[in-house]
Amino acid sequence: MEERQQLKKTLKPHWVWAIAFGSAIGWGAFVLPVDWLSMAGPLGVIIGFSIGAVLMIIIGVSFSSLIEKLPVTGGGFAYAYYGLGRYHAFICGWFLTLGYVAIVALNASALALLGKFVLPSIVERGYMYSIAGWEVYTGEVIVACVSLAVFALVNIRGASSSAFSQFVFCICLFGGVTLLTIAMIVHPTSSFSNLQPLFQPGVGSIASIAAIIAIAPWAYIGFDNIPQAAEEFNFSPKKAFRIIVIALVFAALTYSMTVIATGIGQPWMEAVQAGSVWGTAMIVENAYGTIGVILLSFALIMGILTGLNGFYMSASRLLFAMGRAKVLPAAFGKLHRSHKTPHVGILFTLAFTLFAPFFGREALLWVVDMSALGVTIAYFYTCYIAYRLFKWSDNNDKRNNKRATVAPRRKFLCLLGILSSAGFLLLLIVPGSPGFLSTPSWIALFVWLGLGALFFLVKFKHIRAIPKAEMDHLILGDFKDKEETSDMRDDLENASS
Template identity: 70%
Template sequence: MKEREQLQKTLKPHWVWAIAFGSAIGWGAFVLPVDWMGMAGPLGVIIGFMIGAVLMIIIGVSYGFLVEKLPVSGGEFAYAYYGLGRYHAFFCGWFLTLGYASIVALNASAIALLGKFVLPQVIEQGYMYDIAGWHVYAGEIVVACLSLIVFAFLNTRGAGLSGLAQFVFCVCLIVGVVILTIAMIVHPSSSFSNLTPVFKPGIGAFSSIIAIVAIAPWAFVGFDNIPQAAEEFDFSPKKSFKIIVIALLCAGLTYGLTIIATGVGQSWSSAVAEQNVWGTGTIVENTYGTVGVLLLSFALLMGIFTGLNGFYLSTSRLLLAMGRARILPEPFSRLHPKYKTPHIGILFTLGMTLVAPFFGRQALMWVVDMASIGVTIAYFYSCFVAYRLFKWSDSSPQAAVGKSKSVVAPFRKFMSLLGVICSAGFFLLLVVPGSPGFLATPSLIALAVWVVLGAIFFLAKLKNYRAIPKEDLDHYILGDFADSKDNTDEGKDMPAAAITAALSDKAVSED
């Protein structure tokens, strides 16, 4: 059994909050408000996102418990292994890797999109080709690739540096959003009457809200970066749930402010009809000119930076955990000799995402839309594992002292069950034809390709992966927490065929 290198405990609570909040608020909050209002109307978007935040908090109950119980890198990958065995861990980790990495790539492409609007004469240089109707320029490729390289370097230099940078970016983002919203509201040409009709005509309030709730897993993805960084907390993991709740509420409020800031400046229905490349940018420019665009661009840039930084951190920690488990080659489990960061995972993420700018933004959006499936699957695994670990009653000695303890146990069990239902509901919204969040055909094709690649990779690794003794895997993945008596596997792993079967205790069998 080889030594398991430990990450340094350098992340402070407010830095971890910034990782969660900043990762949830990316480019979409500033680029897509007009598109969202076209889907649901202003009030439909705001209510939908607030409901989404509440549903994410319900899911966050399970995350808070699991982070406290297993503060190790890998997050959902480690939880799936702990509760259901190595094969489910592979399945969860495979989809989550794509989800995280694609968000890194998308944030880099958002910098190029911002450049196309603010400095088109610089970015739109060296026309190369078209992909899915998107003009690809050498200028945007250079900008996107440079941003990926810079944040890879930042993350390699240590979690403390990237955590501090994340917090600074988040403070700047919040200040920018607040100033922008106030400025748009007080301008003489602005009016709250521009927010009417508050729901999208023709589909009703309920359908409008559900259309936004369906994209909540994508809109709030980032709070789950907290478990990926848990091994590096310099504080008690018991604070995790509180940090998750604060981050999600801040994210929901920020989405609401950007909708209001956009909607009061121009009738949202006319903005949708105009189909501008950047609806929010056009409205702010018409209101405040260059100064307004610069303020909006500053806030947007901070949102992009937080997304790049946060998901570099989470992707590299997930790859570290998969390297420890020998799903990926052993070098992924090594840390930088000086900075003690998972530098191989960071460089691998950089290599994967450097290819993305060459495919154009539209093609990349298909992959990102499909990646929502991976995030939803990770939510499901975490909630399901927490549900199996929670008890309907607390028979501990503390429970006999007062009623509060006996109330907490069934409440947590019920909340984890709600998390399972919410996660399954999000999944169905993405895959059931006719649902508001149903994936487009190109996204489904991308999903099928990733599933096939995963099956090939799994079969190629199966013999070696199965041969690793469970005691070794416990040590590599769970570290000091491998000896917990609550491990529901009890030395067993789910068979590979059970990945697509119902998750039940009876499905557990010997390796």
């Protein structure tokens, strides 16, 4: 059995919290509140995001259960392998890879977008062309590419430095949002009456809330970065669930505060009708002038940087796990000689995302919208596999459940996670639903599926030829229960052989 490369255990609990919370809060929390208000009204948005956070916490039960069982990097890729075998692992890993890498690129483009609002004379220089109605400038491409290169370097130099930076960014992020919200509440022109009506007129409270719940998988993508870092925990994996809950609560509070800060400054329906490109900035500027916009921009920059940093970490760890398992070229499974970081995955993410700014933000949004589907599929895999870890009682001793632990409450929560994941999936794929993917996103999805199918066919013989014991060792490591892989997985492996 060849030597298995392993990541160093350097991450502290509050750093992991920052990875999850910071990754879940991006540009949307600061740029989209007026759009959300137009969909659901203030109370509809807050209730929708709160319910979404609760559903994510339920899904988090499955993640934390598998983190305790399998404290290895790879997240959904490793869990799909553990429960259903190498082919399902490839499918899950393929979807997650695009999701994580696309969000890295999106955050870099968001930094350039902020520059267009705040420093247009600098960023909007050197007009190049237009794609999907979006004008691409040399200035914004340089801003995005430089930010991508800087965070690649930070991540290569060590998990400790990138995780500590993430924690500092998150403190600044939450502190900035809290200060901004308090400032808007105490301003003389602000009034809670501006939040009326609480729901979007003519839509109904239930439909308004459902429209916000539909975007919860997109809004909270990032808490699932925690399992990608599990191999680097310098603490007990049993703390994972508490960290997930705290991160999601902070994320829900942040979304709620930005909505309140936006809606309280002036009647929110007037803000919607104004049609401003950045409604929140317009309202804050009306109240506090340039100082207010600076504070808002500071919090937004922190949100963008936490997304860049957090998803660089998760993307590189996922690529490392797949490379170590020989599903991807073996180079991805190697660690940097000095820094002991998955540098090949980081450099690949950098190379892949450096092309993104040239395609314009609108085209990139199509890919990111599609990637929400891939992340939701990973949620479903995780909840299903966690569900099979437990059984309702000792009387239930079916063949595929004989090694499960009696834990009816956890099994019930995992079942709710399955249903929640399936519901999110339907909201994305059923025509007429609030989260239904746009036509360009469907095209991007089928292109990615086609590439995945082609890559799988090329690698099929190689992946199939790896002995099961070796792949167990490479993906699952030496944890004490590695021989207790599920009977369903064994059946699938034997059938494929």
